[in-house]
Structures are given as structure tokens and as C-alpha cells.
Amino acid sequence: MRIEAVKGSITDQTVDAVVNAANSTLLGGGGVDGAIHRAGGPAILTACQQIRRTTWPDGLPVGEAVATEAGNLSARWVIHTVGPVHDVTVDRSALLASAHIRSLAVADELGAGSIAFPAISTGAYRWPKQDAARIAAMAVGGSASKVELVRFVLTNDHDLGVFKHALQIGD
Numbered sequence: 001m002r003i004e005a006v007k008g009s010i011t012d013q014t015v016d017a018v019v020n021a022a023n024s025t026l027l028g029g030g031g032v033d034g035a036i037h038r039a040g041g042p043a044i045l046t047a048c049q050q051i052r053r054t055t056w057p058d059g060l061p062v063g064e065a066v067a068t069e070a071g072n073l074s075a076r077w078v079i080h081t082v083g084p085v086h087d088v089t090v091d092r093s094a095l096l097a098s099a100h101i102r103s104l105a106v107a108d109e110l111g112a113g114s115i116a117f118p119a120i121s122t123g124a125y126r127w128p129k130q131d132a133a134r135i136a137a138m139a140v141g142g143s144a145s146k147v148e149l150v151r152f153v154l155t156n157d158h159d160l161g162v163f164k165h166a167l168q169i170g171d
Contacts, residue, residue: 083121
């Protein structure tokens, strides 16, 4: 498995699957979730609504992942995962790791050779970026996934540097 970190938009990635840092409703929202739904178009929402009617009627649990088509995105699939909200009094690191591991497991089920992750839980869910990067690096690096390329897509130079450091990738 090759792991890289790049600066850019998750919606512009030409990979087999992009990971959506979704909320449990799967019905769109802000941040990465809203950007993916806007760029991918209504096919993603329709697929998510079907999942809510059938597989996950109460919403997607934190740390779980599910795939839909990618609509207008360059990717073939969107893998929706729900990261945990950061809480200084409760250790939810295992749930954040699970969001990455379950996303890779879904990618394996799909036969995806490449996947792009955003910085899960670091926006509205307030997870400190250095800690999120460390957890993501350990989860992905320790995975037995058959995915050949894992790309972390960060929106600015600071976050890119944080993830490169956690992944021990030089410039």
C-alpha cells in the first residue's frame, strides 16, 4: 500500500473511491459532506436515502462506513463514514480509527484500488488535527487492506504538513 498526502479538494480526486466525512443521517451537511453532495449531484443523495430506508434506517453509526455511487465525481464510489465528535473527557480514538478501517474494508469489498480520505472529524467535530492525523496514519498503516493507494487530501499547507509528519512522508 502506498500512502500519500496532497493539498486539494476531495471532490477533485481521480481515485476509485472518495471518503465522505458524513453525519449519521447521510443526507448531506456542511464541510466535506456538503461539498461531496454538491459536486456529486443528486444521485448521491438518492442512494443515501435508499440506504436510510433499508440498511441503516436509524442512521449510520459512528465508526461505520457504507458506499454509494459517486454521481458526477471522478471517483466511482463515495464511501460515507461517520467520525466521532471530539470530547476531552471521553476517549473516542477507537471510533476515529474505525472510521478509517471500515472505509478501507468497504473499499476492499468494492474492489477499489485507490481511495482518498479527508481529515475525518477535524472540522465541525473539533478533533485536534495532529491527533487525528496520528490516528489515521496508525489505522491505515496497520490495515490489511488490499487498496494499493491511500491518499489523504488536505485543504491547506498547514494541515498537509501535519498529515505528512504523521505519515512520515517527506516533501
